[in-house]
Amino acid sequence: MNRNIIRYDQIDSTNTRMKELAKEGAAHGTVVVADSQTAGKGRRGRIWSSLDGQNLYMTILLRPQLETRKASMLTLIMAYSIGKVLDHFGYKNVQIKWPNDVLINKKKVCGILTEMVLNGTSIDYVMIGSGINVNAREFPEELSDKATSLALESGHNVEREYLLECILERFDQDYQEFLKCGDLSFLKEGYEQMLVNRNETVCVLEPEQEYRGVSLGINEQGELIVEKENGEIKTVYAGEVSVRGVYGYV
Ligand code: BTN
Numbered sequence: 001m002n003r004n005i006i007r008y009d010q011i012d013s014t015n016t017r018m019k020e021l022a023k024e025g026a027a028h029g030t031v032v033v034a035d036s037q038t039a040g041k042g043r044r045g046r047i048w049s050s051l052d053g054q055n056l057y058m059t060i061l062l063r064p065q066l067e068t069r070k071a072s073m074l075t076l077i078m079a080y081s082i083g084k085v086l087d088h089f090g091y092k093n094v095q096i097k098w099p100n101d102v103l104i105n106k107k108k109v110c111g112i113l114t115e116m117v118l119n120g121t122s123i124d125y126v127m128i129g130s131g132i133n134v135n136a137r138e139f140p141e142e143l144s145d146k147a148t149s150l151a152l153e154s155g156h157n158v159e160r161e162y163l164l165e166c167i168l169e170r171f172d173q174d175y176q177e178f179l180k181c182g183d184l185s186f187l188k189e190g191y192e193q194m195l196v197n198r199n200e201t202v203c204v205l206e207p208e209q210e211y212r213g214v215s216l217g218i219n220e221q222g223e224l225i226v227e228k229e230n231g232e233i234k235t236v237y238a239g240e241v242s243v244r245g246v247y248g249y250v
Helices: 014-023 068-088 150-154 160-181 188-194
Strands: 005-011 031-037 056-062 094-097 101-104 107-119 122-132 201-205 210-218 224-228 233-236 242-245
Touching (some): 005 014, 014 056, 068 094, 068 122, 068 160, 068 188, 201 224
Antiparallel strands (some): 031 056, 094 101, 101 107, 210 224
C-alpha cells in the first residue's frame, strides 16, 4: 500500500478532502490525517465533533477491484484492525459494536465512516474515515455516558503518531489477508471474540421494520447473524441498519 500521508492541522473533513484528492488521481493507500475538523461527518448524516485537536482523524483511500456489495466488508476490517491494535496496546474490554464502532468498557472510542464512489457499476474508490478519541478528556454532556478516549481509559496521553503507524500497519496486513481470502473468513473468529452483545438480545432497526433477536455472530460476508424470537435466522447487511442493545446504545 502506498504510504503517502497528507497531514493538516485543521480541515473541514478528512473524507471530504480525500474525495477531492481521489478525483485528482490520488493513489491507493493515500492517507489524510487532521488534528481537528470543522465539518467532521458521522454516519447517517450526523456531525462528528472534532474541533479538539486532541484526537486522531484519518481517512484511507482504497482503489480495490471488488464487487460493490463487498465494500462494506472494508469497514469491518478497519474496525477489526483498530480493535486489535488497542488490544495489543493493553486496553482491556476492547469490543466492536457491529458493524464498526470500537468500544472500550462499553463506551465508544472510535467511529468509522466508509464512503464509496462508483464508476458506472464498479467501484472507483472507497474512503475509510476513522475518528479515534485519543487524548480528549471531556465530551459534550449528551455523549459523556456513551463515549470514552484512550487517555481516559489509561490515565495517560497516547502518542497519536505511533497509534496511526500501528493502525496503518495492521490494516495493511488485514487487507492483504482479505485480498487472499476474498471474504472475511480470516477474521470471523477474532471479530466474534470482540463482538459486543454476542449471544445476547439486540434490537435490529431496519428502515421498514424493527425486531429483536439474539446476536449469534457474523458470517464470511460480514453480515450479523440474528436469531429472531420465533427461531427464524436473519442475516443483517451493514447498510441502513442499526443494531442496539435492549437498553440503549450498547
Ligand atoms: C460514526 O458515526 O460513528 C462515524 C464517525 C466517523 C468520523 C471520522 S473522523 C475522520 C473521518 N472524516 C470524517 O468527516 N468522518 C470520519
